[in-house]
Amino acid sequence: MMRTRTFLTKFAALAPLLAAMLLGTCWAQAQATKKLPYIYTKWKNFSVADGLPSDHIFSVKADGDRVWIGTEGGLAMYNKTTGKMKSWTTKDGLPWPAITGIDIDKTTGDVWLALFGGGIARFSGGRFDHYHQMNSGLVNDVVYGIAVEHDNIWAATTAGSSRFNKVSGEWTIFTEKNAPMEEIWNYNVSYNGKGTVYLAVWGSGVLEYKIADGSWKEYLDPDGEMEIDLYRDDGLVHVITTAVAPAGEGFFVSTYFGASRYDGRHWRGYYNMDSGTPSDFMNSVKARSTDEAWFSTDKGLGVLTDFDSNTWITYRMDPKTHHGKATVYKDREVLEEVETETGIPHNYIIYTELDGNDVWIGTAKGLAWGKGGDYYPRLRERGAVSGNLAAAPTVVAKGGK
Amino acid sequence: MRRLSHLLVGLFAAAALLLSADDAAERMKKLEKLIDPDTAEVLKRINAVDAYTVPDLKLKREENFAKTASDIEPYSGVKPYKEHFLIPIEYAGPGRALPEPGAELKTVKIGFIGPIQNLPSVATGGMGHEASLGRMMLKGAQMAIDETNEGGGYLRRGIPFELKVVNDNGLWGSSGNEITNMAYKDPVWAILGTIDGANSHIAIRVALKAEMLMMNSGDTDPTFTETNIPWTARCIGDDRQMGYLMADYLFRKMGYKRVALIRSSNRFGRFGIREVRDTARRLGRPVLIEMAYKVGAEDLSMQVERLQATNPDAVVHWGDARESAVVLNTMRKLGMKQPYFTNDRTVSEEFTKLAGENAEGVISAYPWDPSRKDPKLDAFRERFRKKFGEEPETYAAHGYDGMNMLIWATQVGGLNKAKIRDLIAYRTKPWPGVTGDIPLSSTLDDLGEVFLAKFENGKWGFHSREEWQIPSGYIPPRSRVARGLESAASEPPK
Numbered sequence: 001m002m003r004t005r006t007f008l009t010k011f012a013a014l015a016p017l018l019a020a021m022l023l024g025t026c027w028a029q030a031q032a033t034k035k036l037p038y039i040y041t042k043w044k045n046f047s048v049a050d051g052l053p054s055d056h057i058f059s060v061k062a063d064g065d066r067v068w069i070g071t072e073g074g075l076a077m078y079n080k081t082t083g084k085m086k087s088w089t090t091k092d093g094l095p096w097p098a099i100t101g102i103d104i105d106k107t108t109g110d111v112w113l114a115l116f117g118g119g120i121a122r123f124s125g126g127r128f129d130h131y132h133q134m135n136s137g138l139v140n141d142v143v144y145g146i147a148v149e150h151d152n153i154w155a156a157t158t159a160g161s162s163r164f165n166k167v168s169g170e171w172t173i174f175t176e177k178n179a180p181m182e183e184i185w186n187y188n189v190s191y192n193g194k195g196t197v198y199l200a201v202w203g204s205g206v207l208e209y210k211i212a213d214g215s216w217k218e219y220l221d222p223d224g225e226m227e228i229d230l231y232r233d234d235g236l237v238h239v240i241t242t243a244v245a246p247a248g249e250g251f252f253v254s255t256y257f258g259a260s261r262y263d264g265r266h267w268r269g270y271y272n273m274d275s276g277t278p279s280d281f282m283n284s285v286k287a288r289s290t291d292e293a294w295f296s297t298d299k300g301l302g303v304l305t306d307f308d309s310n311t312w313i314t315y316r317m318d319p320k321t322h323h324g325k326a327t328v329y330k331d332r333e334v335l336e337e338v339e340t341e342t343g344i345p346h347n348y349i350i351y352t353e354l355d356g357n358d359v360w361i362g363t364a365k366g367l368a369w370g371k372g373g374d375y376y377p378r379l380r381e382r383g384a385v386s387g388n389l390a391a392a393p394t395v396v397a398k399g400g401k
Numbered sequence: 402m403r404r405l406s407h408l409l410v411g412l413f414a415a416a417a418l419l420l421s422a423d424d425a426a427e428r429m430k431k432l433e434k435l436i437d438p439d440t441a442e443v444l445k446r447i448n449a450v451d452a453y454t455v456p457d458l459k460l461k462r463e464e465n466f467a468k469t470a471s472d473i474e475p476y477s478g479v480k481p482y483k484e485h486f487l488i489p490i491e492y493a494g495p496g497r498a499l500p501e502p503g504a505e506l507k508t509v510k511i512g513f514i515g516p517i518q519n520l521p522s523v524a525t526g527g528m529g530h531e532a533s534l535g536r537m538m539l540k541g542a543q544m545a546i547d548e549t550n551e552g553g554g555y556l557r558r559g560i561p562f563e564l565k566v567v568n569d570n571g572l573w574g575s576s577g578n579e580i581t582n583m584a585y586k587d588p589v590w591a592i593l594g595t596i597d598g599a600n601s602h603i604a605i606r607v608a609l610k611a612e613m614l615m616m617n618s619g620d621t622d623p624t625f626t627e628t629n630i631p632w633t634a635r636c637i638g639d640d641r642q643m644g645y646l647m648a649d650y651l652f653r654k655m656g657y658k659r660v661a662l663i664r665s666s667n668r669f670g671r672f673g674i675r676e677v678r679d680t681a682r683r684l685g686r687p688v689l690i691e692m693a694y695k696v697g698a699e700d701l702s703m704q705v706e707r708l709q710a711t712n713p714d715a716v717v718h719w720g721d722a723r724e725s726a727v728v729l730n731t732m733r734k735l736g737m738k739q740p741y742f743t744n745d746r747t748v749s750e751e752f753t754k755l756a757g758e759n760a761e762g763v764i765s766a767y768p769w770d771p772s773r774k775d776p777k778l779d780a781f782r783e784r785f786r787k788k789f790g791e792e793p794e795t796y797a798a799h800g801y802d803g804m805n806m807l808i809w810a811t812q813v814g815g816l817n818k819a820k821i822r823d824l825i826a827y828r829t830k831p832w833p834g835v836t837g838d839i840p841l842s843s844t845l846d847d848l849g850e851v852f853l854a855k856f857e858n859g860k861w862g863f864h865s866r867e868e869w870q871i872p873s874g875y876i877p878p879r880s881r882v883a884r885g886l887e888s889a890a891s892e893p894p895k
Contacts, residue, residue: 055495058610097585100610116610117581133578142577142607158603159574184574185602202606203624226627227466228481228881237483240628256629257485271483281490281629298493299455319453346453348494365452365495 035379036336037305037313039326040359040370043342047366051085052076053097057362058116061102062355068111069367070099075113075123088123095121095130101146101156101188105166112153114146120155120164131164137171138162145188145243149197149211156186161199174199179207180218182239188284192246200241206253219253219262229258232269236260245287252293252304254282259295261307270304276312276329277302278347286352291378294359296349301361306378311335315361317343338385344368428556435813439829444813447823452495458827463487463843464883467623467641470874473648473683474881484881489826489843490631496612496819508563509555509816511807512583513542514576514594514604515619518568530696530721531596534746534796538619539566540789541800542593548784549808556812569595569604576600577607584611591616591807591821593800598622598668608632614810614822618803619796621745621768622672626846634825634845636803636834637795640719640744642851643766644676645873646866647742650764650853651677651715652684653872659689661713663704663728665720666693673744674719689713694724705731718743726755733759740764745795748854748861760856767854768795768847769836770863781835795836802834 046069047055054073061068069076074089074097088094096118103112111123119132119141133141140157147154153164160175175184183203190198199207206219221239223230229237238257245252249264258280259270272280278300287293295302300316312329324343328336345366353360357372436444446456466486471477516535546564554561565587569576576595583589584607592608595601596619608615609630616634617625623641626633651657660681664670670693681688689711692704705728708716716739718728725747732741740762746752747765756763771778781801785793793801806825814820831840831849842848853869854861866873877884 098581098611117578117585117607140574140577142574142581142603144610157574158577158606183599183602185606187606203602223476223481225475226624227485228475229483229485230476230479230481232482238485256490258483269482273483279493298491317453319451319455322453346495 034335035381036328037311037379038372038374038376039313039328039336039338039385040315040372040375041324041326041338041340041385042371042373043324043340043344044369044371045342045345045366046078046085046369047345051087052367053087053089055365057350057364057367058098058100059102059114059351060353060360060362060367061104061111062353062358062360063104063109063111067353067355067360067369068102068104069362070102070113072098075099088128093128095119095128095132100144103146103148103153105148105153112146112148114143114155115141116144117142119143120146120153137164137173139173139175144186145190145200147189147191147197149191154189154191154197156189156199158185160184161186161189174209179209180204180216181207182218182220187241188243190244190246192251194246196246198244198246198251200244200253202240202242205236205239205241206244206251229269232274233267235267237269237271242282243284245285245293247287247293248290250290252285252287254285254295256281258282259285259293261290261293261304263290268307274331275302275304275310276314276327276332277304278314278316283350284352286354288354289377294352294354296352296361298348300347301344301349301352309379311379315344316347317345319347336385424553424559428553428559431553432556432812435809437830440813440824443823443827447497447814447820450497452498455491455493456497456823458823460488460491461843464879465876466881467842467846468848468876469645471877472874473645473680475679475683477683480885481881485629486627486842486844487880489845490629492612492631492819492822492826494612494819497817497823499817499819501816506558506560506816508561509811510563510565510587510589511546511804511811512580512589512592512594512613513539513564513566513804514569514579514583514592514600515539516569516596516600517566520568533751534596534619535569537794537796538593538596538800540785541618541793541797541802542804544785544788544797545801545804545808547788549805557815562808562811565589569597569600574600574603577603580604580607580613580615581611584613589613590811590816590818593618593803593807596620596796598625598672601625602628605630605633613818614807614825616803616807616825618799622668623676624672626842626844631826632822634806634841636806636832636839636847637799637836638768638847638849638851640673640766641676642848643745643768644674645680646851646853646871647717647766648677648680648684649866649871649873650869651717651742652681652686653874654869655715657714658686659712659714660686660717661689661708661711661715662691662717662719663701663708664691664693664718665696665724667696669721670719674717677717677719694720696721696724698724699727701727701731702735704728705735705737708732709735709737713739715740715742718747720744720746722746722749722752723755726752726759729756729759729763742766745854749794753856761858763856765854765856765861767852767863769798769849770852770865771795771798771836772863773837775835775837777833778835798834798836802832802836802839805834806832806839 054071056072059070067078076087096115098116100116101114113121122129140159142158145156151167155162163172185202187202188200197209208217222235238255250262253260261268279297281298283296291307293304303313314327324340326338346363348364351362357375359370361368450456516531519532550561567579591614601620621640664674810821810824814824831838
């Protein structure tokens with residue numbers, strides 16, 4: 001009797017441990033077979049201490065070994081091979097401190113800069129050439145975005161878009177007079193490399209410009225109302241757009257009201273309430289493919305990693321520990337949470353640049369370089385994430401929100 | 402002799418120190434009076450965070466967007482997938498942790514952008530035409546600054562406030578350039594402006610990137626705050642609220658079935674009249690016609706003849722005072738006797754002078770009640786008359802209120818743009834302005850009462866919804882997504 005009691009007592013004491021081991025085995029098996037996205041766990045952060053002219057990052061452009069960084073206080077260039085940072089401010093001839101957009105002319109290597117209040121500039125051979133309202137055909141000096149398309153430089157300004165042909169020197173202005181702009185407040189411009197330029201126009205949705213025939217097509221929110229989105233997938237979620245990222249035959253769009261994906265025929269809307277985006281307030285978007293888009297929001301980075309399954313990763317920085325935290329969502333269900341020693345330097349994300357397998361994240365307080373050496377697209381069967389982890393990966397309860 | 406002089410110097414220095422200490426103590430007492438318990442709690446929370454943390458502040462949650470009756474909501478027969486603007490947008494950036502400037506700061510600059518000089522403007526569709534309004538707004542703002550400086554200036558340091566004034570009505574969207582200058586070249590702590598809807602939109606997008614609060618006291622374009630920008634606020638009733646009241650009067654009270662519209666062809670007219678037009682349609686009485694005219698046009702007979710051809714019960718105009726008079730005079734000249742309704746800009750000397758006897762009976766939507774019995778308003782009027790030798794009108798009064806709101810937020814929040822924003826965004830009580838109480842909505846828009854002004858016996862009288870017993874539709878207490886398809890015909894939920 002006594003022995004039975006002792007056995008029962010010992011069993012009772014060991015039961016939780018056995019249960020945990022059993023659950024752990026089940027979890028490990030589940031993890032081993034689950035299809036999950038690639039998570040960036042290796043991050044390097046940069047700030048003024050590393051040579052940036054300002055921690056407030058507006059734009060980033062990768063160009064081979066060089067990464068150009070536009071900040072609120074000047075321009076910087078980081079060399080990935082040497083690990084050295086160089087910077088230019090107005091004292092070095094930069095015409096204006098705040099740089100909201102950067103693009104590279106691949107034919108010359110020139111760096112084109114969108115200056116927030118100062119027009120545009122070409123950085124070539126160590127010299128800045130300045131184009132503004134008073135010396136060129138630039139329609140306004142408040143420039144939000146810039147894109148190189150063949151011999152043309154497109155500038156998205158607060159009072160229309162300007163196109164500068166660097167060979168002929170000709171300027172063309174696009175406003176409501178010659179383009180279907182309900183409003184002229186251009187917010188971004190991008191070129192898809194296949195003959196189409198996209199303008200994100202605040203209050204006028206997305207404008208598509210076909211280079212071949214100079215034709216325009218507009219994409220608006222079909223319900224036409226500011227305070228509602230009537231149907232999720234009927235078109236753009238809102239006309240106040242912030243950026244367009246070309247992908248396949250269509251594009252992704254970021255707005256301050258959510259996001260949209262268009263594949264050339266069908267639309268899909270995304271909100272915080274139905275996806276893994278950490279916020280509906282989106283400053284910009286970049287796309288790797290029709291399956292993968294990176295949304296820079298005010299409350300973290302939202303990455304759609306697989307369109308078909310609506311799988312997302314949210315990257316955030318824990319304000320208390322300053323560790324990184326990646327959360328994998330399918331719709332709003334949390335599949336996985338991974339904590340990393342380092343992550344993004346701030347949750348207010350302004351810009352993302354995709355650099356091969358790597359990513360660059362510009363935030364309101366610092367820049368992050370996410371190294372994706374073993375990156376894979378979409379989903380794969382994998383176990384726990386390895387890498388630069390501060391702690392073992394944790395899987396939270398299924399259905400957690 | 403030398404000893405005596407040393408003694409005198411010492412005495413003067415001691416006296417100066419004592420006076421300075423007294424002065425500082427006096428200023429701190431004044432500052433304390435600006436902080437009620439709710440504000441103190443907001444201040445405590447925003448002062449507690451570092452660059453990485455978003456303060457834990459209670460967000461205003463509204464269950465109804467802009468006090469819209471269910472029978473005039475867009476697509477009221479459909480439950481929308483998403484409803485915006487019920488919860489305010491937070492500022493999640495690092496700005497609250499920015500250090501304040503050092504002792505070298507000599508003045509606290511607040512920006513003013515407005516149409517103070519008429520110049521050709523692409524944004525406004527031709528020659529600028531709002532300088533007379535902008536100059537009054539400037540006078541109101543300047544008066545608020547001057548009065549604050551007379552009372553000790555920026556109380557934490559005893560230095561004066563300074564108004565940095567720029568014109569917004571230049572070529573090619575120059576308002577954007579002016580705001581970037583105020584962000585990067587000659588920085589200010591917050592900005593008051595502007596009047597034109599297009600320029601306002603240009604300005605707030607810059608304010609968003611540069612992270613500066615933009616208080617608007619003169620642009621009634623409803624879409625101004627419907628942008629999800631956490632850096633904008635407005636202290637004047639907008640055309641949505643005025644349009645709702647006007648439409649309720651036209652259709653619910655007067656029962657008009659045939660209404661014709663005429664408006665200016667710029668953004669002000671296009672967006673201003675929208676709520677009247679949409680409400681008419683949603684109430685089953687679509688407008689007969691909507692005519693537009695170019696700002697500055699002298700002859701509007703073609704447009705008015707088209708209105709006449711529809712045989713309307715009433716005509717509604719949205720535009721500037723001069724064109725309002727031209728439309729009205731043309732109507733009467735053509736023998737049209739229909740009642741004439743118009744917008745707030747008509748309530749002006751310019752209109753009554755041009756319209757003459759025709760002005761009798763005209764009804765305008767108006768964002769406040771200047772006939773209100775309020776000692777605060779009377780005292781403001783008296784001081785304004787004394788200072789400028791003229792009567793303060795709506796732009797002066799709202800400019801005064803808007804600037805005082807910015808000054809209050811700066812005094813309380815300190816020299817930090819994000820905290821100045823927070824103080825306005827999380828204010829729990831309506832601002833007690835000379836224009837009346839200003840309660841801010843979740844989009845930081847003025848949701849205070851608006852009025853109808855009627856010109857009778859040679860002067861404007863101002864009438865509230867209650868006074869004229871203007872009915873409203875049913876305003877549901879739940880968001881559109883959370884509730885069923887309730888309509889005005891439905892009984893309110895028990």
